[in-house]
Amino acid sequence: MKILVSFSDLAHEGQTTRVIPSGVAMVASYVLKNFKDKVEVNIFKYPEKFIEFLEQKTPKIACFSNYIWNINLSYEFARQIKKKSPDTIIIFGGPNYPTDKDEQLAFLLSHPDIDFYIEREGEQSCVELFSKLFENNFDFRKIKENKLRISNCHYINEEKLIQGELLPRMENLDNIPSPYLSGLCDQFLDGDLIPSIQGVRGCPFTCTYCQEGHIYFCKIRRFSLKRTMDEIEYIAQRTKAQSLLTTDSNFGMYEEDLEICRKIASVQKKYGWPEVVDGIRGKNCKERVLKALSIIPGTHLSVGIQSTDPIVLKNVKRVNIPINEMIEVSKEGEAFGSDRFSELILCLPGDTKEAHFKSIFELIDAGMDTIRSHQLIILPGSELATKMSRECYGIVARFRVTPCTANPYNLYGKIFSAPEIDEICVANNTMPFEDYLECRLFDLTVEIFYNNQVFGELLKFLNMRNIQISSFILGIHKRIGNFSFLSDLYNNFLTETKELFTSRGEVKAFLQQPGVIERYRLGELGNNEQLVYRTLAILDHMGDLHKIAFEVAKEMLIQKGFSDKRDSDYLRELAEFSLLRKNDILSLNTITKKFFHYNFVNLLASNFNEDPSSYYNPKKINILFNHTDDQKKVILNFLQIYGSSKEGIAFILSTGLTNTKNLYRNVKKLESELES
Numbered sequence: 001m002k003i004l005v006s007f008s009d010l011a012h013e014g015q016t017t018r019v020i021p022s023g024v025a026m027v028a029s030y031v032l033k034n035f036k037d038k039v040e041v042n043i044f045k046y047p048e049k050f051i052e053f054l055e056q057k058t059p060k061i062a063c064f065s066n067y068i069w070n071i072n073l074s075y076e077f078a079r080q081i082k083k084k085s086p087d088t089i090i091i092f093g094g095p096n097y098p099t100d101k102d103e104q105l106a107f108l109l110s111h112p113d114i115d116f117y118i119e120r121e122g123e124q125s126c127v128e129l130f131s132k133l134f135e136n137n138f139d140f141r142k143i144k145e146n147k148l149r150i151s152n153c154h155y156i157n158e159e160k161l162i163q164g165e166l167l168p169r170m171e172n173l174d175n176i177p178s179p180y181l182s183g184l185c186d187q188f189l190d191g192d193l194i195p196s197i198q199g200v201r202g203c204p205f206t207c208t209y210c211q212e213g214h215i216y217f218c219k220i221r222r223f224s225l226k227r228t229m230d231e232i233e234y235i236a237q238r239t240k241a242q243s244l245l246t247t248d249s250n251f252g253m254y255e256e257d258l259e260i261c262r263k264i265a266s267v268q269k270k271y272g273w274p275e276v277v278d279g280i281r282g283k284n285c286k287e288r289v290l291k292a293l294s295i296i297p298g299t300h301l302s303v304g305i306q307s308t309d310p311i312v313l314k315n316v317k318r319v320n321i322p323i324n325e326m327i328e329v330s331k332e333g334e335a336f337g338s339d340r341f342s343e344l345i346l347c348l349p350g351d352t353k354e355a356h357f358k359s360i361f362e363l364i365d366a367g368m369d370t371i372r373s374h375q376l377i378i379l380p381g382s383e384l385a386t387k388m389s390r391e392c393y394g395i396v397a398r399f400r401v402t403p404c405t406a407n408p409y410n411l412y413g414k415i416f417s418a419p420e421i422d423e424i425c426v427a428n429n430t431m432p433f434e435d436y437l438e439c440r441l442f443d444l445t446v447e448i449f450y451n452n453q454v455f456g457e458l459l460k461f462l463n464m465r466n467i468q469i470s471s472f473i474l475g476i477h478k479r480i481g482n483f484s485f486l487s488d489l490y491n492n493f494l495t496e497t498k499e500l501f502t503s504r505g506e507v508k509a510f511l512q513q514p515g516v517i518e519r520y521r522l523g524e525l526g527n528n529e530q531l532v533y534r535t536l537a538i539l540d541h542m543g544d545l546h547k548i549a550f551e552v553a554k555e556m557l558i559q560k561g562f563s564d565k566r567d568s569d570y571l572r573e574l575a576e577f578s579l580l581r582k583n584d585i586l587s588l589n590t591i592t593k594k595f596f597h598y599n600f601v602n603l604l605a606s607n608f609n610e611d612p613s614s615y616y617n618p619k620k621i622n623i624l625f626n627h628t629d630d631q632k633k634v635i636l637n638f639l640q641i642y643g644s645s646k647e648g649i650a651f652i653l654s655t656g657l658t659n660t661k662n663l664y665r666n667v668k669k670l671e672s673e674l675e676s
Contacts, residue, residue: 002040003138004057005031009065010047010073012420014404019196019245020188021045024065025179027093030123032184033177035130043184045193050077051411058085060138063126066094068379069402069420075111076418080411082113089133089140091126093118095211098380100387104154105161107380115140117154120216121169121201123176125152169216173201173223180231191240192640196247199228199260203249206317207306208383209345209376212249213317225256229263236267236274242637244274251281252292261295268296275634279341306345308362309355315393316348316384342368346439347376347425349384349393353435360446361470369661370451373443373530376425394429398500399507403528406520417517419526421507426500440497440530441490445477447534448545452653453661454538455549457578460608461571462553465562475552485544486537493533499525531650538653542583550575570612573598580625581664586639586649588632593670595620601669622670635663 007028009021021043028041042059044050054077062081064074078090092114098104108114118125129150136142143150144157149164156162170176179185189195202220207213235244244264251257264277277296281304305320307313313320342363346356356373363371378385378397389395402420409416427433449455450473459469480486501507510516520526537545550571557567577600580592599615601623627635638652653663 003035003038003061004042004059005039005061005063006042006044006050006053006059007063008044008050008074008077010050010070010077011045012070012073012405013047013407018193020185020193021065022179022185022196022198022247024063025184026176027063027122027126029177029179029182029184030175031126031130032182034127035134038134039130041184043187045188047073047077047407047409051409054081054411059088061089061091061130061133063091063093066092066096068096068377068422069405071096072418072420073405075113076409076416077411079113080414080416084412087138089138090115091118091129092116093122093126095381096379098385099214101161101163103380105156108154108156108161109159112156115144115155116150119152119154120166121152124167124170125150125164129153166216169201169219169221171221173221174227178227178231180234181227186238189235189239189241191242191637194241194243194245195235195239196245197228197231197235197260198247199223199251199257200248200254205249205319208316208389209306209348209379211379211381213383214381222256225259228260232260232263232267236271239273242274242634243276243278245278249281251279252289255288258288258291258295261292265296304343305359305363306343307348307351307355308359309351311350312348312355315350340367340369342371344371344373345376346373346443347428347431347436349389349395349428350430351428352430353439356431356439357442357474360442361474364446364450364470364473365468369453369456371446372451373439373446378423378425394427395425396427396433397423398426398502399423399504400500401507401511401520401526403526406517406526408521417521419511419517419520421504423504424500437494437497441480441494442477444490444493444530444533445480446473447530448537449473449476449549451534454545454582455578456661457574457603457608458549458553458571461574461612462556464611465557465560465567467553467556467560472552472556475556476548479548479552483544483548485541486548489533489537489541493529496525496527496529528650531653535650535653538582539584539586539649543579546575546579566613566616570598570616574600574612577623577667581667585663585665586635588627588635590626590665592625592665593622594625595622599669601667604667624668624670625665626668628666631663631666 005028007021007024009024011018025043028043031039032041042053044053058081062078064078066074074092078092081088082090090113092111097117097119098107104117108117116129118129132143132148132150133140144155144162147157147162149162151164151167153164154161200220200222202217203210203212204218204220205213206215206218232244246260248257252261264274267273306316306318308320312318344356344359344363360371360373376384378395383389384395390397400422402422405420406417409418426436431439450469453459459472462469462472480490501510511520516525554568554571573596576594577596577598580594584590597617597620598612599617599621603610603612603615635652639649
């Protein structure tokens with residue numbers, strides 16, 4: 001009789017981690033390879049599916065992934081299983097785990113229902129642990145009492161930490177059977193989850209804020225090109241999703257990545273999939289990154305900058321692409337139709353308000369389409385999370401409930417919630433909390449008025465008139481208080497930003513108060529403030545945003561000496577054209593016609609890179625605005641995956657998997673309709 005084993009990579013309903021669980025599936029496939037006739041494996045992503053399974057069957061071994069976005073959810077399921085079946089063996093693994101031995105002991109003592117924790121790579125150690133369990137007739141208590149040392153495996157015996165040796169990482173990754181090619185992931189190709197591919201493991205960079213910055217991961221290991229290409233072909237033949245995610249930390253940086261890009265391009269032609277690819281994110285090797293972009297036009301280019309300040313970069317052991325090369329990559333990326341996405345992290349060691357603003361200005365003027373500033377989450381397993389780093393940089397940490405994690409679950413007749421808790425840095429010895437808040441407010445302005453090039457057509461015109469775009473965005477930010485709806489929106493944003501706690505215990509105590517969990521469920525508390533308030537502004541106030549942006553643009557043009565009637569008329573028509581494309585963009589059946597002197601259809605085809613005066617017509621032309629069937633398909637697919645909640649729509653409008661520019665209404669010139 002086969003032993004029943006579950007592998008779970010759970011995600012809270014409504015979370016944005018809606019990706020096929022290929023990581024745990026690889027561990028499961030390696031277990032199957034070694035115990036094919038001895039185990040029955042089941043893999044889960046959706047909590048509701050796992051609940052259905054558990055109500056019918058009880059696994060002998062229950063394995064769980066551990067990430068910052070699912071640790072409490074995974075553990076609560078483990079706790080309920082253990083309560084019903086004390087002999088079920090609970091195994092956890094994943095990067096959300098401390099590196100310090102005392103902290104590892106504290107983690108396991110605070111999670112007593114975890115029988116074994118697998119540190120670092122899981123395949124070989126999981127098989128070794130399974131072997132020991134079979135040898136001991138699944139008497140896990142006996143293993144602990146005898147203090148058996150199992151590679152990469154940690155457990156508690158008599159309140160002491162027992163650790164096996166740390167195995168070297170696997171050299172030949174093809175020894176792990178592909179969970180796609182074996183059919184293990186077929187159930188997840190239904191379109192509700194995004195397929196992901198992994199060509200390499202590891203990262204040569206040592207960034208202190210990242211769990212992969214540890215020396216353990218510094219050498220990359222690659223799956224064979226044939227395997228990766230076969231996976232792409234396999235997925236393309238079966239998936240109902242529209243997107244593909246590459247999970248390599250530096251995809252596009254290596255020669256082999258170009259071959260993978262060519263394969264993706266070939267299946268695009270053959271199957272029409274993927275419609276969207278995320279993401280090329282190589283930190284170096286500019287020429288290869290550009291080549292990768294040229295092979296798959298329209299691919300999401302992600303440039304993780306984190307900061308442009310040399311002191312900050314030195315502190316976090318980060319090496320960036322030089323700014324002049326970044327500008328070149330940005331320009332080339334635009335030529336290939338790529339969405340150019342860059343990321344910053346606020347409040348890194350050595351960061352200041354001036355340095356953060358300067359980083360944003362430099363990225364804006366480098367031409368990046370989107371500049372997303374993240375809060376610094378203190379990740380267990382990263383160098384920055386160590387006591388030494390915290391003390392060295394004066395890190396002030398606060399805690400918050402992770403958005404979209406307060407959903408109710410019903411298992412074995414018990415209803416429970418398992419909200420996740422983030423630890424974030426809100427100040428350090430160079431950035432006081434007040435400056436942190438000012439940076440957050442400016443980040444919101446960048447989200448609303450710059451990101452995804454929401455006013456890209458206007459920015460192109462300002463560039464032609466030698467108006468610095470960073471000055472334009474700063475000019476808008478300084479005028480926020482002049483507009484009542486924006487003042488209210490920013491004040492509410494600031495209030496939610498301050499929803500912080502001094503300890504995990506304080507968060508847990510607050511969550512136990514009557515009605516609090518329900519408030520998180522309803523979105524009254526615990527939002528992703530930056531993306532949600534951007535979404536509220538774009539969906540509810542697009543007309544007001546246009547008024548503000550074009551008013552500031554006109555003021556700056558006048559200050560520069562550009563005030564002729566032709567420019568004024570063009571800006572007036574451009575504002576009307578832009579608003580008709582973008583207002584209420586999720587209203588899919590809105591169809592509008594309007595007459596313009598400027599041929600905006602051709603201007604849009606040129607990406608507004610040409611002087612608009614050459615597109616002027618004395619007689620007005622009629623332009624049709626509507627969403628195409630393909631656009632409707634894309635939007636409805638993402639609404640199905642992420643939902644229509646504030647958080648869901650915020651992610652749709654912000655993720656690299658949905659280039660927001662492609663969601664704006666299509667335009668078409670109606671040749672037969674002219675107006676004098």
